[in-house]
Amino acid sequence: MKIDIVTIFPDFFDVLEVSLIGKALDKNLIDISVHDLREAASDPHRSVDDTPYGGGAGMVMSPEPWGVTLDKVLTKDSVLVVPSPAGRVFTQAQAKELAQKDHLVFACGRYEGIDQRVIDHYSASYTVLELSLGDYVLNGGEVAVVAMLEATLRLVPGVIGNPESLTEESHEEGLVEYPSYTKPRTWRGLDVPEVLLSGHHEQIRQWRHEQSVARTKRMRPDLLPD
Ligand code: 6GU
Numbered sequence: 001m002k003i004d005i006v007t008i009f010p011d012f013f014d015v016l017e018v019s020l021i022g023k024a025l026d027k028n029l030i031d032i033s034v035h036d037l038r039e040a041a042s043d044p045h046r047s048v049d050d051t052p053y054g055g056g057a058g059m060v061m062s063p064e065p066w067g068v069t070l071d072k073v074l075t076k077d078s079v080l081v082v083p084s085p086a087g088r089v090f091t092q093a094q095a096k097e098l099a100q101k102d103h104l105v106f107a108c109g110r111y112e113g114i115d116q117r118v119i120d121h122y123s124a125s126y127t128v129l130e131l132s133l134g135d136y137v138l139n140g141g142e143v144a145v146v147a148m149l150e151a152t153l154r155l156v157p158g159v160i161g162n163p164e165s166l167t168e169e170s171h172e173e174g175l176v177e178y179p180s181y182t183k184p185r186t187w188r189g190l191d192v193p194e195v196l197l198s199g200h201h202e203q204i205r206q207w208r209h210e211q212s213v214a215r216t217k218r219m220r221p222d223l224l225p226d
Contacts, residue, residue, distance in 0.1 A: 083141030
């Protein structure tokens, strides 16, 4: 999979060289290029933003540096992801879809966002996904892209050592995961649930399912059908 990231903070993505994604990069399972949006700025100050038409606080990212950069980076089969608190909420299902693509381009906005015409223009020729991490505001798309990439790339075949761990985790069946325990059997007076020591696989499976449902009811009732 090929990934291009456009940002005014290229250094931010050094974090991708560590951990699981770093290993996938080493194995050439994925190829990530980071592009500095300011290289497409036309003035000596390399500015990439301007005041909003209609007034209001904050600055808006100008369309032309985006146009110049995205024209270079996008190819026929690219999917353009624009992180935005105004987008659809990014989910595990979305991560699975992105993991199937050959080329993802992430456009990290800062300030009050990118001139809407950039999204409108590229939507005419490409799949453009405006995606949000959730109902809170970050200063820019960079943190969101790191989160989306981690969720997506761990689903790319070969990136995770034990693919079984992918089917038994939170959000796989519309439920959050059951609680997990390891040794010792007793820690600070708290015991591991007896059923997990029983060796009865069917009972353990059932207990875990019940725990998942109970936890989902308690923590994430929004995930359950009415
Ligand atoms: Cl994707 N971007 C920004 N700026 N803020 C966010 C977000 C994205 N998701 C949640 N908050």
